[in-house]
Amino acid sequence: MTDVDQLPIHSNHREREILEELRLAGGASRIQFLADRLAVSEETIRRNIRTLEANGLVTKVHGGVHIKDSVIEQPLHFRMNENPEAKRLIAASVASMIENGDTLFLDIGSTTAFIAVALQKHQNLFIVTNAVSVAHALATRNGNRVFFAGGELRTHDGGAFGMEAINFLRRFSVRHAILSVGAVNATSGFMLHDLEEAEYSREAARRAENRIIVADSKKFGRSAPIIIDDPSTYDVMVTDDQPPGDIQAMLARNEIELVVAGQKRLD
Numbered sequence: 001m002t003d004v005d006q007l008p009i010h011s012n013h014r015e016r017e018i019l020e021e022l023r024l025a026g027g028a029s030r031i032q033f034l035a036d037r038l039a040v041s042e043e044t045i046r047r048n049i050r051t052l053e054a055n056g057l058v059t060k061v062h063g064g065v066h067i068k069d070s071v072i073e074q075p076l077h078f079r080m081n082e083n084p085e086a087k088r089l090i091a092a093s094v095a096s097m098i099e100n101g102d103t104l105f106l107d108i109g110s111t112t113a114f115i116a117v118a119l120q121k122h123q124n125l126f127i128v129t130n131a132v133s134v135a136h137a138l139a140t141r142n143g144n145r146v147f148f149a150g151g152e153l154r155t156h157d158g159g160a161f162g163m164e165a166i167n168f169l170r171r172f173s174v175r176h177a178i179l180s181v182g183a184v185n186a187t188s189g190f191m192l193h194d195l196e197e198a199e200y201s202r203e204a205a206r207r208a209e210n211r212i213i214v215a216d217s218k219k220f221g222r223s224a225p226i227i228i229d230d231p232s233t234y235d236v237m238v239t240d241d242q243p244p245g246d247i248q249a250m251l252a253r254n255e256i257e258l259v260v261a262g263q264k265r266l267d
Helices: 013-024 031-038 042-054 084-097 110-118 132-138 163-169 195-206 245-253
Strands: 028-030 058-061 064-067 103-106 126-129 145-148 174-180 183-185 189-192 208-214 236-239 257-260
Touching: 013 028, 013 031, 013 042, 013 058, 013 064, 013 195, 028 031, 031 042, 031 064, 042 058, 042 064, 084 110, 084 208, 084 236, 103 110, 110 132, 110 174, 110 208, 126 132, 132 145, 163 195, 174 195, 189 195, 195 208, 245 257
Parallel strands: 103 126, 103 174, 126 145, 174 208, 208 236, 236 257
Antiparallel strands: 028 064, 058 064, 183 189
């Protein structure tokens, strides 16, 4: 069993705050700075850091702490420029699965931002999202109704998270949940870099009839700290190229349909 497999599904609020402060600080910080920022004692910070270190998320150094390299994810505007042609292919493929009048959830990922643009010619969509980029692309167009999760918007991706956003999501039931991931691994399945994103994605999957994972081929074989859920939770994975054999076997084992953008879909 890997360190990723041993991660808890949930983490406490203070640990999420520490990770967010580290991310905003560029990946590293002194203990005293974190204590001042979060208005708690240094011992409280050290106690939470011990848990984060045990889960493989951070490394403690003398007087400070830094996020492990695999945990760091670039801000959304940087990720929009990573492998954009593959994401456009995926977006067009997903858009072809969506009918006018459909109900759907779109998350905060860069690939789902491309999907939102690809959906701009659709009509009368019912969209639930926590992503400013999605809401901006689809609101006030073609009779769409866009429902945006409440809460503070994060500075690095314009996403709304936390219990207020999750409770908002629980008011809906949609046909499609379209969920982006940070890594696709044959052993662990689908993974993300962020605890709050994983919690929100799990809840979105529970509220949908059809759960679609979107991931470009550069995500294959990578690892990230947070396993979203058991792979069998999901119904379809849309990507831009054939995955390696071990990932194809993982998909088949969990009865997940593989859709490669640009190739004919087998019904």
